[in-house]
Amino acid sequence: MTPSAGRTGFLSREILRRPDGDFVIPLAGDVAPGNWLPIAPVDRFKLVLRLYDTPLTAGSQLAGVTMPRIIAGACS
Amino acid sequence: MRRTLLYALGGLLLAGVIHIAIIFLVPYFATRDAWSAIAKLGAEGEFHILPLGDSGPDTLPALDPRLLHAVCRFSIADNPIRIQAQLPSDFWSIAIFDRRGRNLYSLNDRSAERTQLDLAILTPVQMAQMREDPPASLEQAVVIELPVQAGFAVLRVLVADDSMLPAATRALQGANCAATL
Numbered sequence: 295m296t297p298s299a300g301r302t303g304f305l306s307r308e309i310l311r312r313p314d315g316d317f318v319i320p321l322a323g324d325v326a327p328g329n330w331l332p333i334a335p336v337d338r339f340k341l342v343l344r345l346y347d348t349p350l351t352a353g354s355q356l357a358g359v360t361m362p363r364i365i366a367g368a369c370s
Numbered sequence: 371m372r373r374t375l376l377y378a379l380g381g382l383l384l385a386g387v388i389h390i391a392i393i394f395l396v397p398y399f400a401t402r403d404a405w406s407a408i409a410k411l412g413a414e415g416e417f418h419i420l421p422l423g424d425s426g427p428d429t430l431p432a433l434d435p436r437l438l439h440a441v442c443r444f445s446i447a448d449n450p451i452r453i454q455a456q457l458p459s460d461f462w463s464i465a466i467f468d469r470r471g472r473n474l475y476s477l478n479d480r481s482a483e484r485t486q487l488d489l490a491i492l493t494p495v496q497m498a499q500m501r502e503d504p505p506a507s508l509e510q511a512v513v514i515e516l517p518v519q520a521g522f523a524v525l526r527v528l529v530a531d532d533s534m535l536p537a538a539t540r541a542l543q544g545a546n547c548a549a550t551l
Contacts, residue, residue, distance in 0.1 A: 302435040
């Protein structure tokens with residue numbers, strides 16, 4: 295998939311966060327405020343969360359980790 | 371009784387058909403691994419830089435579009451090798467895989483604590499020989515022993531934004547995976 299805006303993802307250091315450290319990434323074909331991730335008009339796509347050099351790689355710490363939620367929005 | 375025999379015979383025939391079909395598919399699957407994909411990029415003992423972003427289904431799939439990757443096939447059957455590179459001060463990592471793509475070793479900017487990558491790879495026999503008379507040139511190097519004859523190395527450099535791409539490309543172009551001890 296090649297998004298039109300040339301943006302394919304975010305790094306933790308560049309993403310816009312709310313005061314409590316959370317972040318929201320709107321995925322949409324149309325421009326959206328915040329961390330907009332443009333998607334091409336496709337039926338299926340894959341979202342990948344990659345963690346580099348993280349203490350999580352030791353499997354014992356995987357419990358209690360909150361993964362990002364994916365919430366389906368409405369069609370516009 | 372007769373019906374049971376018939377079913378058994380039918381089952382055997384079906385198993386035969388599936389078996390033959392699988393055998394014919396072996397060459398197709400056997401050449402669709404990371405080792406073969408890297409072999410198509412060029413010679414052994416050199417780093418080959420993969421295009422940034424989705425490099426397509428024929429090379430290595432699902433690479434991170436924010437990292438620039440260079441891959442190198444190596445053989446330590448005859449002589450140990452040494453991987454050297456001068457890397458940016460941002461995130462980078464080197465990972466060593468065996469012939470079948472299993473990860474054997476990895477090192478990143480934080481665990482190395484410097485931007486100069488110097489990693490010597492030896493077989494257990496070469497390691498035993500080296501211990502008898504350690505060369506002074508290895509004083510600064512990370513020396514690892516791997517139980518394989520051949521494998522490949524993947525060097526990843528973070529491209530935080532487009533302006534970092536030339537520096538990342540230069541770093542990977544300068545990377546050497548066939549230096550001697």
